[in-house]
Amino acid sequence: MESAAGKLRSVADRPVKLKTGAEFKASLDDGRQIWVGGRKLDKVTDDPALSAGIDLIASMFDDQFTEEFADATTYEDPQTGAIVSRAWQVPRTLKDLEDRRKIIEYSSLKTAGTFGRPPDLAPAIAVGLLAYLPTFRAKKSLIEGCSPDFAENIQNYIAFGRDNNLTASESLTGPQNDRSSPKGVEASLLRVKSVEKGGIRVSGAKTVGSISAQANEIFFTNLGGIRETPAEACIWASVPINADGIRMISRETVSHPGADPFDHPVASLGEEADQLIIFDNVFVPTERIFNLGDPTAMQYYGPVCTFAHWHVLTRLAVKAELFVGAGQLVLDVLGTSHIPAVQGMLGEIIEYAQTLRAFVYAAEAKAKPTEGEVMAPDVGMLTAGRLYSIQHYPRIIHTLQELCGQGLVMRFGKAAFENPEIGHYLRDLLPGKGVSAMAKEQLMNFVWDMTSGSLAGRVALFENVNASPAPRLRERLYNEVKRDGFMAQVKKLAGME
Numbered sequence: 001m002e003s004a005a006g007k008l009r010s011v012a013d014r015p016v017k018l019k020t021g022a023e024f025k026a027s028l029d030d031g032r033q034i035w036v037g038g039r040k041l042d043k044v045t046d047d048p049a050l051s052a053g054i055d056l057i058a059s060m061f062d063d064q065f066t067e068e069f070a071d072a073t074t075y076e077d078p079q080t081g082a083i084v085s086r087a088w089q090v091p092r093t094l095k096d097l098e099d100r101r102k103i104i105e106y107s108s109l110k111t112a113g114t115f116g117r118p119p120d121l122a123p124a125i126a127v128g129l130l131a132y133l134p135t136f137r138a139k140k141s142l143i144e145g146c147s148p149d150f151a152e153n154i155q156n157y158i159a160f161g162r163d164n165n166l167t168a169s170e171s172l173t174g175p176q177n178d179r180s181s182p183k184g185v186e187a188s189l190l191r192v193k194s195v196e197k198g199g200i201r202v203s204g205a206k207t208v209g210s211i212s213a214q215a216n217e218i219f220f221t222n223l224g225g226i227r228e229t230p231a232e233a234c235i236w237a238s239v240p241i242n243a244d245g246i247r248m249i250s251r252e253t254v255s256h257p258g259a260d261p262f263d264h265p266v267a268s269l270g271e272e273a274d275q276l277i278i279f280d281n282v283f284v285p286t287e288r289i290f291n292l293g294d295p296t297a298m299q300y301y302g303p304v305c306t307f308a309h310w311h312v313l314t315r316l317a318v319k320a321e322l323f324v325g326a327g328q329l330v331l332d333v334l335g336t337s338h339i340p341a342v343q344g345m346l347g348e349i350i351e352y353a354q355t356l357r358a359f360v361y362a363a364e365a366k367a368k369p370t371e372g373e374v375m376a377p378d379v380g381m382l383t384a385g386r387l388y389s390i391q392h393y394p395r396i397i398h399t400l401q402e403l404c405g406q407g408l409v410m411r412f413g414k415a416a417f418e419n420p421e422i423g424h425y426l427r428d429l430l431p432g433k434g435v436s437a438m439a440k441e442q443l444m445n446f447v448w449d450m451t452s453g454s455l456a457g458r459v460a461l462f463e464n465v466n467a468s469p470a471p472r473l474r475e476r477l478y479n480e481v482k483r484d485g486f487m488a489q490v491k492k493l494a495g496m497e
Contacts, residue, residue: 014076014081014082014083015080015081015082015083016082016083017082017083017084017162017163017164017165018061018064018065018074018083018084018085018165019061019164019165020061020062020065021058021059021060021061021062022058023061024057024058024061024165024167025045025054025058027167027216028043028044028045028054028214028216029043029044029045030240030241030242031242032044032213032241032242032246032248033242033246033247033248034213034247034248034249034250034275035247035248035249035250036049036050036250036253036273037250037252037253044213044214047250047253047273048257048258048270049253049254049255049257049270049271049273050213050214050250050253050270050273051257051270052255052257052258052268052269052270052271053115053211053214053255053269053270053271053272053273054214054270055270056110056111056269056270057118057119057167057211057214059110060073060106060107060110060118060119061165063106063110064085064165069106071102072086072102072103072105072106073085073086073102073103073106074086075089075099077162080163082163084162084163084165085103085120085162085165086099086100086102086103086120087103087119087120087123087161088123088126088127088158088161088162088166089103089127090127090130090158090374091127091374091375092369092373092374092375093375094364094367094375096375097364097367097375097377098364101310101314101360101364103120104120104310104311104314104315104318105314105318107119107120107315108314108315108318108319109318109322111269112266112269112319112322112449112450113315113316113318113319113322113459114266114269114271114272114450114455114456114459115210115211115271115272116210116272116312116315116459116462116463116466117169117170117210117211117272118211118272118315119167119168119211119215120311121170121308121311122168122169122170122215122217122219123158123161123166123168124307124308124310124311125170125219125304125305125307125308126154126157126158126161126168126219127158127307127374128303128304128305128306128307128308129154129236129290129304130154130155130158130372130374131303131304131306131307131370131371131372131374131376132300132303132304132370132371132372133151133154133155133371133372134151134371134372135297135300135371136150136151136154136290136291136297137150137151139291139294139296139297140294141289141292141293141294142231142234142292142293142294143192143195143200143231143232143292143293144195145195146195146199146200146286146289146292148286148287148289148290148292150289150290150291150292150297153286153287153288153289153290154290156287157238157288157290161217166216166217167211167214167215167216167217168215168216168217168218168219168238169209169210169211169212169214169215169217169218169219169241170209170218170219170220170308171206171207171208171209171212171218171219171220171275171277172206172220172221172222172223172301172305173206173207173208173223174188174189174190174204174205174206174207174222174223175188175205175206175207175276176207186230186233188204188205189204189222189229189230189233190202190203190204190205190206190220190222190233190235190279191203191204191222191230191232191233191235192232192233192235192292192293193232193281196283198285198286199283199284199285199286199288199289200283200284200286200289200292201281201282201283201284202235202237202279202281202282202284203245203279203280203281203282204233204279205276205277205278205279206218206220206276206277206279207274207275207276207277208274208465208466209248209274209275209276209277210272210273210274210275211272212241212248212274212275212277213241213248213250213273213275214272214273215241216240216241217238217239217240217241218238218239218240218241218246218277219237219238220235220236220237220238221235221236221237221291221298221301222234222235222298223298223301228295229295229298231293231294231295232293234291234292234293234294234295234297234298235289235291235292235293236289236290236291236297237284237288237289237290237291237292238288238290239282239283239284239285239288243282243283244282244283245279245280245281245282245283246277246278246279246280246282247277247278247280248275248276248277248278249275249276249278250273250274250275251273251274251275251276253271253273254271254454254455254457254458255267255268255269255270255271255454255455256268256453256455257270260413260414260415262413262414262438262442262445263411263413263414263445264445264449264453265442265445265446265449266446266449266450266455267449267453267454267455271455271458302379302476302480303370303376303379306376306377306379306382307376307377309379309382309383309386310360310363310377310382312386312466312467313356313359313360313363313382313385313386313389314360316356316386316389316393316463317353317356317357317359317360320349320352320353320356320357320389320396321353321357322450323349323352323353323396323397323400323450324346324349324350324353326400326443326446326447326450327345327346327349327399327400327403328346329443330400330403330404330407330443330444330447331346331403332432332433332434333432333433333434333435333439333440333443334403334405334407334432334433334440335432335433336403342403345399345402345403346403348395348396348399349396349399349400352392352396355385355388356385356388356389359381359382359384359385359388360385362378362381363377363378363379363381363382363385364377364378365378366378366381379480380477380480380481383473383476383477383480383481384477384481386467386468386473387467387470387473387474387477389463389467390463390464390467390470390473391470393460393463393464394460397451397456397460400447400450400451401447401451401452404444404447407440407441407443407444407447408444408447408448408451408452411441411444411445411448412426412441414438417437417438417441
């Protein structure tokens, strides 16, 4: 029987530029250099947590060929007529923006929101560069001997990613070290070491490279940390993750690969294992350079990353809705939905989810075309939404835990339920309202993985670091939200004109 992928590829009138899950997995067997727990891997799939995460990503590729998920994950490219991944869709209209959100919601649900940087995130940064194409077209390299056409490279890179169903990762920040020492921070900056025919060589390090070990490319730049970024460190670029000189050192993995999905329905899916990425004299081809040596281009981080921040807020809204669903199921199986205080607790989680969703919709409703004619969500709404999300996230997690009561503390596992000597005690003593004890525990196991286990702890920390601390977001709001109209209204009402 012909596979769904084969059937889709056989459509005569529409070229299909999509990978299957098997093709994606094969693309990762490329000699990349990675260490996990101090052990160098022969293949990235040799580590159980990375391998499980790769299987999850591979299933996303296969979903592109299914009737259920095709609309969320693919679209017909208006320029070529080919069926391609929505991850690389460039939104030119409000409808395009809403359609592009479909894949964000899809990947958020697929990973239960635990992949902070799923495969569709890094392309959003490339689209952010395209949104300011006139600016990058006007900029020139300030590194002698290498003169890329930034605008042409940006356009070609998006076409390359789109036509090859590329999985890209991104890392924009440098390693954590002594922030009181400018020299210490500067020492780890990724920077140009030499110029040669066809490109440059860079050395330095990037960190929190989520899914880098599980992706084809790494998209990178330098952000902040010192007052003035030296010209040789002013760079936006991308290279294959298996490029000579790239070494990845994985953080400790925290999921439960190989666990029975009953015991760990989310943590058994693996994880995106963040990487410390060492660049040791890595060659970057001229055609993969999007800025070189120009410090004014580095100031475009905020506008360029607008689409990435929209992705983050949408993912958090989807995860908040999962918290609402889980909370209601807990009330149902514990028979506590009639208690006013419990209703109020779930109401707080609902308020959180509805507010985040409102910020997403408001950002899209206020979207405007950029100078590159790309429809961009309203940055003020995005920043306010992300600020709200991280301020309330810990309390929402705690509230959901409280709704579960002892159910999170007293978890026994599938093996205990199936043990003939003790299982009957568990089944007899722990049923829920209208559900078996095993069904109740299965729900508690889901909430545990989302709020309480080691994976949940890492995700909670990531959400705060990824969003930027609240004081920094408030500073961004001060700089991003224009207040002239509000001031004019006050002057008029106060008779100050």
